[in-house]
Amino acid sequence: MFIGHYGPAIWDTQRSHNKPIIKLWEAFLAVQAMDLLAGILVMFSLEGTRLNAAGDPIFHVPWSHSLLSSIVIAIVTAGIYKAFRPKATGRAMIVIAALVFSHWVLDLIVHRPDLPLYPGGETLLGFALWDYPWLAFALEAGFLAGAFLFWQRVTTAKNKKYDYGIWALYLLMVVLHFAFIVHQGIQVQNGTFDINHAPPDIILGLAFLVVIGLFAFLISRIEKGRPSKFSAT
Ligand SMILES: [Zn+2]
Numbered sequence: 082m083f084i085g086h087y088g089p090a091i092w093d094t095q096r097s098h099n100k101p102i103i104k105l106w107e108a109f110l111a112v113q114a115m116d117l118l119a120g121i122l123v124m125f126s127l128e129g130t131r132l133n134a135a136g137d138p139i140f141h142v143p144w145s146h147s148l149l150s151s152i153v154i155a156i157v158t159a160g161i162y163k164a165f166r167p168k169a170t171g172r173a174m175i176v177i178a179a180l181v182f183s184h185w186v187l188d189l190i191v192h193r194p195d196l197p198l199y200p201g202g203e204t205l206l207g208f209a210l211w212d213y214p215w216l217a218f219a220l221e222a223g224f225l226a227g228a229f230l231f232w233q234r235v236t237t238a239k240n241k242k243y244d245y246g247i248w249a250l251y252l253l254m255v256v257l258h259f260a261f262i263v264h265q266g267i268q269v270q271n272g273t274f275d276i277n278h279a280p281p282d283i284i285l286g287l288a289f290l291v292v293i294g295l296f297a298f299l300i301s302r303i304e305k306g307r308p309s310k311f312s313a314t
Pocket residue numbers: 082115116146184188
């Protein structure tokens with residue numbers, strides 16, 4: 082999953098009645114903590130794409146995407162958050178950890194079986210919704226649209242720019258999702274996928290980090306102009 086990961090980041094019950102527990106841009110980074118680690122490991126060719134027995138591409142992501150790793154990364158990320166925000170409440174740390182872990186649960190739905198229980202484990206999990214690229218695309222894009230609509234409803238834009246901003250970002254996310262994920266899924270379906278045409282690892286890993294960073298940066302700009310509808314600040 083890619084843009085669908087941002088759904089849980091936007092969903093935050095306190096957002097509708099009070100000041101948000103954590104900033105939305107922080108949530109955007111938390112839900113992608115596992116992919117940020119994967120991006121770094123891909124740059125050094127320690128993780129990446131491989132072909133499974135059927136010749137379909139799967140991810141070789143034992144360190145960043147095992148079930149055990151996801152729990153460790155959740156705890157470490159909550160710790161990093163506390164280091165940067167010493168006043169953070171236990172509740173905020175739990176929200177961060179839960180958002181990090183949500184990544185594994187959502188990946189489980191879409192990945193072809195490539196998620197191990199622990200690094201090096203031989204049981205690989207994944208319900209392979211990506212085998213139906215258009216359906217998966219519609220679900221991820223729809224999930225994100227629903228989350229943004231919710232956010233739009235529980236916040237007020239300081240001016241129109243912060244309304245357009247949401248949907249401009251949405252469009253960018255959907256287009257990049259198509260380029261990164263759906264396009265490849267369609268090639269797999271058509272039997273035209275060629276792993277040798279993939280960009281070099283260093284570029285691929287870096288591109289991933291840049292895109293995730295860009296989404297977090299853009300949402301931080303938009304969030305400044307969208308205070309909660311239900312609180313003074
Ligand atoms: Zn992932």
